[in-house]
Amino acid sequence: MHARTRWLGVGILVLASCGAPGAGHGGAATAAGAPAWRDPVVVLPDLLATPLVDGAGRVVFDPGGTAASDLGARALGRALALPLDPRDALRPVAPGQPHGGGAAAAAGGARALPAARGHAALLAALEALGYVRPAGATIGDAEAELFVFAADWRRDPAQLAQALGRHFAEARAVVTRRLLARAEHLRALAQPGTVERAVEIETRVARGIRFEVFGLGTGGLLAWHYLRHGGHEFPGDPRAAGSEWAGARDIARVWFVGTPRRGTVHALRALQEGLDLGGGRGRLGAAAVGTWPVLYALLPPPGDPAYADAAGGISAPDPFDVGLWDRNGLGLLAESADSGLADLLPTSETRADRRGRARTFLSAVLARAERVQRALDAPAAGSCPVPLIVVVGDAVPTASAVRVATRTSGLALGFPDEARFRAAGDGVVTVASARGFGAWPAPGPELLVVPADRAGAPGDPGFRDLLARRLLGR
Secondary structure: OOOOOEEEOOOOOOOOOOOEOOOOOOOOOOOOOOOOOEOOEEEEOOOOOOOEEOOOOOEEEOOOOOHHHOOOHHHHHHHHOOOOOHHHHOOOOOOOOOOOEOOOOOOOOOOOOHHHHHHHHHHHHHHHOOOOOOOOOOOOOOOOOEEEOOOOOOOOHHHHHHHHHHHHHHHHHHHHHHHHHHHHHHHHHOOOOHHHHHHHHHHHHHHOOOEEEEEEOHHHHHHHHHHHHOOOOOOOOHHHOOOOOHHHHOEEEEEEEOOOOOOOHHHHHHHHHOEEOOOOOOEEOHHHHOOOHHHHHOOOOOOOOOEEOOOOOEOOOOOOOHHHHHHHOOHHHOHHHHHHHHHHOOOOOOHHHHHHHHHHHHHHHHHHHHHHHHHHOOOOOOOOOOOEEEEEEOOEEEEOOEEEEEEOOEEEEEOOOOHHHEEEEEOOOEHHHHHOOOOOOOOOOEEEEEOOOOOOHHHOHHHHHHHHHHHHOO
């Protein structure tokens, strides 16, 4: 194991003993002590990790840095902004409904964004263990056992839950067909042990295929929401009655890699100042990223130490109070956001009209984000039924607090580089947020801290060693 990798375990994880046979393994053990079966994998990508497409199927954003993503900053902002209409931007994504997610290609080149490099590193690590991705753009490859949920990462976890359930069903159908074909082949061989092996496979299928789920960054919040509530948008929905741990029927284990369980200051900064894409591709304005529901769901909750006063004590703003944003000119309601709003609302002729529409949207998206966080933090009935693993890097001093200053004109937010406003993390998510103190039900996750940044954590030797031991029993 890597010299600086640290284990902070709170329990013993049980290895999955059943699942889909690996490609080329024929259901036999792959190494001494390896399990004869392994569960297939579903990867839930991070914000900015995979391409986005428009309604015509054209790639409008490619985190790998290809020509398709080389629009100017203003044009890219318009392409990536969701409509400033709560009825559209905040609706759940239904199964089979276009949701903007593009082909989940792995992009690890020099111009690739950090999230895309981390995504590529995870896929490479899984493929090195023998997991096979679909050969084409469709999920139905007969040999596939490594699937990527190429969703619209601008949406919040509750919006994507139902579509994720459909993805699990489609992936399960692929794996089931392969297993039953394997069982039929074994029966036809009629050699010593083959019929028994066929029965073993058929029994496994009858019990139901479940998945190892890897949630990268914001994908981890989607994984947790789905594990808790299944495909239901919110637990308060009458249709969600009796859905406690509903996702456990699809999930065998969850890996949270760089997931901001307690939010991230970077989300608030992006909403206030815009988002620098890096790689010479410019900055997305605050108006464009302010249409993304996921960023509001990533805000540190009220009363969190992430809100600090000038003396370093905890301030107490409620980030979900639209009045706070209105009174203090924050985010979409900042004076500096008006030019961006004019780009997004070309038929709106006055600043007052644009501000009014922005306030209506902001009020709805903040109320929704508060509901999303309540759903993620809802008290659990009983212990978690599947093992959880949290992986986070600690190589980068990471913004851990925003300075909240009270002035005669209102609150002012600052994002200083001072050490007291930073903590160990991966550059976006602090170790403390990933650990999510008090946010996990008993027995809690096992935590692996690796000496890496956000892009490097999935390729860290300690993490790869953990993958081999947990997935293959090595």
